Amino acid sequence: MIRRITSVAVALLLLYGFGGYSTAEPVPLPSSDCDRECLQGFITQYLDAMIAHNPDSLPVAGNVKFTEDCREMKLGEGLWKKFSRLTDYRRDILDVRQGVAVSFLVVEESDSPVMFVMRLKVEDRKITEIETMVVRNREEGMLFNLENLKTASKTMTTPVDPAEKNSREDMIRMALTYPAGLKIGSFVKADSPMKPDAYRFENGRLMAGPGCDFFEGCDNMKTQRIPTLSGITHRVIAVDEDLGVVAMRMNFGPGSTFQGDGVLDVWHSFKIYGDLIHAAEAYCEIVPGGTKSGWE
Numbered sequence: 001m002i003r004r005i006t007s008v009a010v011a012l013l014l015l016y017g018f019g020g021y022s023t024a025e026p027v028p029l030p031s032s033d034c035d036r037e038c039l040q041g042f043i044t045q046y047l048d049a050m051i052a053h054n055p056d057s058l059p060v061a062g063n064v065k066f067t068e069d070c071r072e073m074k075l076g077e078g079l080w081k082k083f084s085r086l087t088d089y090r091r092d093i094l095d096v097r098q099g100v101a102v103s104f105l106v107v108e109e110s111d112s113p114v115m116f117v118m119r120l121k122v123e124d125r126k127i128t129e130i131e132t133m134v135v136r137n138r139e140e141g142m143l144f145n146l147e148n149l150k151t152a153s154k155t156m157t158t159p160v161d162p163a164e165k166n167s168r169e170d171m172i173r174m175a176l177t178y179p180a181g182l183k184i185g186s187f188v189k190a191d192s193p194m195k196p197d198a199y200r201f202e203n204g205r206l207m208a209g210p211g212c213d214f215f216e217g218c219d220n221m222k223t224q225r226i227p228t229l230s231g232i233t234h235r236v237i238a239v240d241e242d243l244g245v246v247a248m249r250m251n252f253g254p255g256s257t258f259q260g261d262g263v264l265d266v267w268h269s270f271k272i273y274g275d276l277i278h279a280a281e282a283y284c285e286i287v288p289g290g291t292k293s294g295w296e
Contacts, residue, residue, distance in 0.1 A: 034122050039120075042101055046120060067294045084107075093247045097239075104269070131237075131295055198279060200281070231253025232256075
């Protein structure tokens, strides 16, 4: 009886998550009726509508929810109003099983380049959820380097060799060692399976891996010194099984910025195959402490 109760408790923790943010389910998910091409098409259609400043052209559900920078808005507000054009940087993460499309982009707002990331949830060929973040400058993002965001990296966009693919559940498990490491202040203690030459970019700035010069020891992502962010929260938002990429949204909590009282709201992504984390790329923005994402 005790064993049975314990098993049920563990299953519920996996299903509903830790720290107020959900993890992804470890049980098989049904396939969506929208394949990779379909999900990619929804991203393109959304961007085309932004260029045309015409949200009414989108196939959205009657109860569609839209947020930008953690604030719920009417669709067509925020970046929509001054969106001017796309650039060559676009990196899509497509979760066919959940009907979720995530895209990291650099776009222009009134002819000024900004970092833009979005999550679309598609059900019955309609958009039901739209979650976005815009980072306009270093003051908003703490880091801001567009020179490394000209085109998406081949590491993150190349499909994984089937022989090296990990299961969806194992990919999620390995990705979750990242917030676990930040929570205790050590990727080594969290036993995060990072490849020795793994790298991490944040807002276009190399923050870990070969060639990193941001601070001493950052050339090795697993062993580099990191802060202890005991208040970190996280939620898995997409798993691209073909690319071997897990996308996650995190609030790093107190102590995550260089100065001031703000905290980092982070959209992260991890390249995982062959039982190792090979790369991590993220967009992050400073928000007031205690800010909720609106999708808890």
